[in-house]
Amino acid sequence: MRVALVQLTTGRDLEANLELLRARIREAAGRGAEVVVFPEASMRAFGNSLVDIAEPLDGPWATAVRAAADEAGVVVVAGMFTPGDKGAATTTVRNTLLVHGRGTDAHYDKIHLYDAFGFKESDTVTPGTEAVRFTVDGVTFGLATCYDVRFPALFTANAAAGAQVQIVCASWGAGPGKAEQWDLLVRARAVDTTSYVLACGQSDPAAAGPEAAAAARPGAPTGIGRSAVVDPYGNLVERAGDGPEILYADLDLAAVEEARRTLPVLVNRRLIESGIPG
Structure with missing residues (x-):
């Protein structure tokens, strides 16, 4: 199975971001990709208001992404924002991954929220x-978003339920040691679960051009690049740089079966209860 990880920098404008996704979906499909993964916050970059653009899964932005996936004949995974709970003092969103194409329609709401750094x-x-x-x-894929990558139980739960590939969509915050942590964590989750990991992040706005750099909000987690494909033994298959690019990889699912026979960590584990439904 050929997959594409589209590393890009999105901005504030929903329509501009949508056009960027459409173009990259067509490009990836033209290169034979069957699954096309976009980063967290593909709908709108962090550092901008999210409540005012959050929409249900049948709203116009999500509908347009679905149409682009169907037109290209691929599965698309993309980060968007859907309405969250309304409290007494605030209205929130859900940090959602939309999945659609080739008979698949699903979504994942980020479990572990980034209350850190x-x-x-x-x-x-x-x-x-x-x-x-x-x-x-x-082929079964598990879903995770950014800060989720620091919590192995989610990945183990997905693998125990049959996931051979783990997708991590991110808009990773910059800072001292953060790139090294990202590199370590995406490889660790592959070893933990003897799964492929497809880690797709927003590119660094500074590497995406002057306009993107000027629009990025200081202090917001707007991405560092370094998207990666990791094999079930934790070996790096492909890695992106800082700027926008598309990574392609052909996944050998027999490698997952071999890794799970050779290194049966899912069978050997003793602390079974993850506390994560699903």
């Missing part, structure tokens, strides 16, 4: 509560 995602985002997987042509 001075950022407080829980002030504006309602957390998800369930792990989500989807299957295409006999």
